Amino acid sequence: MAVNKVLIVYYSKTGFTKKYAEWIEESLSEGLSCDVFSYSKRRKIQLSQYDIILFGGGFHAGQINGIKWFKTQMHKLSDNANRRIAVFATGAMPAEAPDIEKALRQNFTEEEWAKITAFYLPGGLCYEKMGVGDRLMMAAFRALLKEKNVDSQMQQIVAHSFDLTSKELITPLVEWCVSFRSK
Numbered sequence: 001m002a003v004n005k006v007l008i009v010y011y012s013k014t015g016f017t018k019k020y021a022e023w024i025e026e027s028l029s030e031g032l033s034c035d036v037f038s039y040s041k042r043r044k045i046q047l048s049q050y051d052i053i054l055f056g057g058g059f060h061a062g063q064i065n066g067i068k069w070f071k072t073q074m075h076k077l078s079d080n081a082n083r084r085i086a087v088f089a090t091g092a093m094p095a096e097a098p099d100i101e102k103a104l105r106q107n108f109t110e111e112e113w114a115k116i117t118a119f120y121l122p123g124g125l126c127y128e129k130m131g132v133g134d135r136l137m138m139a140a141f142r143a144l145l146k147e148k149n150v151d152s153q154m155q156q157i158v159a160h161s162f163d164l165t166s167k168e169l170i171t172p173l174v175e176w177c178v179s180f181r182s183k
Helices: 016-028 039-043 067-076 100-105 110-115 132-147 152-156 167-177
Strands: 006-012 033-038 052-061 084-091 119-121
Touching: 006 016, 006 039, 006 067, 016 033, 016 052, 016 084, 016 167, 033 039, 052 067, 052 167, 067 110, 084 100, 084 167, 100 119, 119 167, 132 152
Parallel strands: 006 033, 006 052, 052 084, 084 119
Antiparallel strands: none
């Protein structure tokens, strides 16, 4: 299959998903035509024009931001069996956290899961860019950890902003995209 165009749509609240979307575009643009749109511009996109569609969003209370919209679009794209779809989710968990696949899968039905490839990219926490509601939710989470005497290291981790992003972590996703390019 000759790949002509790649689309990246991302939903980023605190900047981690946006950073990954930009790195992915930069890595793919050397060999593929690649367009990037923020979630806020999603209504301007003609999804049917793309051979590979990547959707990225951060985890928020177990859900991938923007995933409901994207899943409705996935159902409209079933007209092309050669189109490839992947989702990348970012979050505060390290890449080796044991429940990542479970966290990803809970956002999809079995049928949807079978139609996508999913990637997890560690992001972090950025209290400075969080809205008031998210900061309050994190304060409640920290209080719960303290009350339940959960690992003090975990309490320290979520007490401050941190950034786990690394450009090298996009390699599997970029290789997945490039693997569809004709030789």
